[in-house]
Amino acid sequence: xxxxxxxxxxxxxxxxxxxxxxxxxxxxxxxxxxxxxxxxxxxxxxxxxxxxxxxxxxxxxxxxxxxxxxxxxxxxxxxxxxxxxxxxxxxxxxxxxxxxxxxxxxxxxxxxxxxxxxxxxxxxxxxxxxxxxxxxxxxxxxxxxxxxxxxxxxxxxxxxxxxxxxxxxxxxxxxxxxxxxxxxxxxxxxxxxxxxxxxxxxxxxxxxxxxxxxxxxxxxxxxxxxxxxxxxxxxxxxxxxxxxxxxxxxxxxxxxxxxxxxxxxxxxxxxxxxxxxxxxxxxxxxxxxxxxxxxxxxxxxxxxxxxxxxxxxxxxxxxxxxxxxxxxxxxxxxxxxxxxxxxxxxxxxxxxxxxxxxxxxxxxxxxxxxxxxxxx
Numbered sequence: 457x458x459x460x461x462x463x464x465x466x467x468x469x470x471x472x473x474x475x476x477x478x479x480x481x482x483x484x485x486x487x488x489x490x491x492x493x494x495x496x497x498x499x500x501x502x503x504x505x506x507x508x509x510x511x512x513x514x515x516x517x518x519x520x521x522x523x524x525x526x527x528x529x530x531x532x533x534x535x536x537x538x539x540x541x542x543x544x545x546x547x548x549x550x551x552x553x554x555x556x557x558x559x560x561x562x563x564x565x566x567x568x569x570x571x572x573x574x575x576x577x578x579x580x581x582x583x584x585x586x587x588x589x590x591x592x593x594x595x596x597x598x599x600x601x602x603x604x605x606x607x608x609x610x611x612x613x614x615x616x617x618x619x620x621x622x623x624x625x626x627x628x629x630x631x632x633x634x635x636x637x638x639x640x641x642x643x644x645x646x647x648x649x650x651x652x653x654x655x656x657x658x659x660x661x662x663x664x665x666x667x668x669x670x671x672x673x674x675x676x677x678x679x680x681x682x683x684x685x686x687x688x689x690x691x692x693x694x695x696x697x698x699x700x701x702x703x704x705x706x707x708x709x710x711x712x713x714x715x716x717x718x719x720x721x722x723x724x725x726x727x728x729x730x731x732x733x734x735x736x737x738x739x740x741x742x743x744x745x746x747x748x749x750x751x752x753x754x755x756x757x758x759x760x761x762x763x764x765x766x767x768x769x770x771x772x773x774x775x776x777x778x779x780x781x782x783x784x785x786x787x788x789x790x791x792x793x794x795x796x797x798x799x800x801x802x803x804x805x806x807x808x809x810x811x812x813x814x815x816x817x818x819x820x821x822x823x824x825x826x827x828x829x830x831x832x
Contacts, residue, residue, distance in 0.1 A: 586669075626688065
């Protein structure tokens with residue numbers, strides 16, 4: 457990774473020093489150092505659980521144009537108000553002191569604008585992350601040595617293309633603007649793509665990025681009142697749960713034979729990836745767009761310790777149990793366990809890993825009913 461994992465995970469100045477210097481670029485190039493691997497072993501089903509996922513993925517392909525009702529009107533301002541508009545009184549009860557900041561003079565409409573911009577920013581990062589998944593999964597098709605994994609990864613390429621499509625369309629037609637990719641997310645995607653080892657693509661994307669995405673999508677699905685977005689998220693989550701399960705099933709077999717030094721490298725990667733993904737929710741770009749000094753705004757809102765913030769911790773609910781199942785928590789005398797203990801997320805270790813709970817997101821029967829209704 458390109459930053460020092462031994463730095464204080466909560467060092468605000470270090471986090472804010474990372475900025476996106478190419479916010480206006482349309483194309484971004486990353487050198488892919490991996491070898492493309494062919495296999496002449498075409499025996500399907502040698503890894504039964506991967507084969508089961510592949511068959512399930514084929515039955516669960518949905519069409520963003522026909523399975524979602526794009527005629528639904530979205531009033532973004534009303535949605536912002538329904539989600540709860542912040543203000544000096546509410547923030548004061550949370551220990552946030554706005555005195556001496558531009559926000560101290562904000563009207564209710566200013567806070568509504570902030571909420572709208574925050575919505576745009578979050579959805580934009582979802583979209584950028586999904587393109588990262590699209591590129592990384594195409595790389596997995598090239599680099600993984602097993603035919604069952606190549607078959608499944610090919611279905612995920614289609615899934616990720618659909619996710620990019622659907623988030624971009626929602627931003628373009630139902631909301632009012634895109635944000636560039638956040639610098640922390642961009643650096644993480646660059647590192648995942650640049651690494652020459654096929655399993656690191658799995659670990660970075662399938663376990664870390666997709667795991668955090670699944671948790672954040674679940675939070676958004678629970679809290680949104682907008683019907684189109686709610687259904688969109690449910691369909692995306694059905695795909696994402698399979699993707700994380702795919703990573704767990706593949707890496708569990710491979711990691712059994714790695715040395716302590718090789719596992720330590722994966723542990724360090726996982727921890728730094730987790731910190732980057734947590735840190736990207738500072739929304740620096742929103743404050744910049746609203747003309748507020750980023751350092752001042754972040755420091756004002758930094759009174760709540762992220763290690764004790766339920767939302768920040770929730771982001772790890774899908775990652776910690778999956779890393780535990782891969783043996784990465786306790787390898788090398790519990791190196792990663794100790795690091796996760798410092799950021800207060802070990803309580804999620806006992807949660808069901810995604811390899812066990814992805815069936816709860818099944819939409820295959822619903823899609824079959826949709827097709828039946830269309831042909832009737």
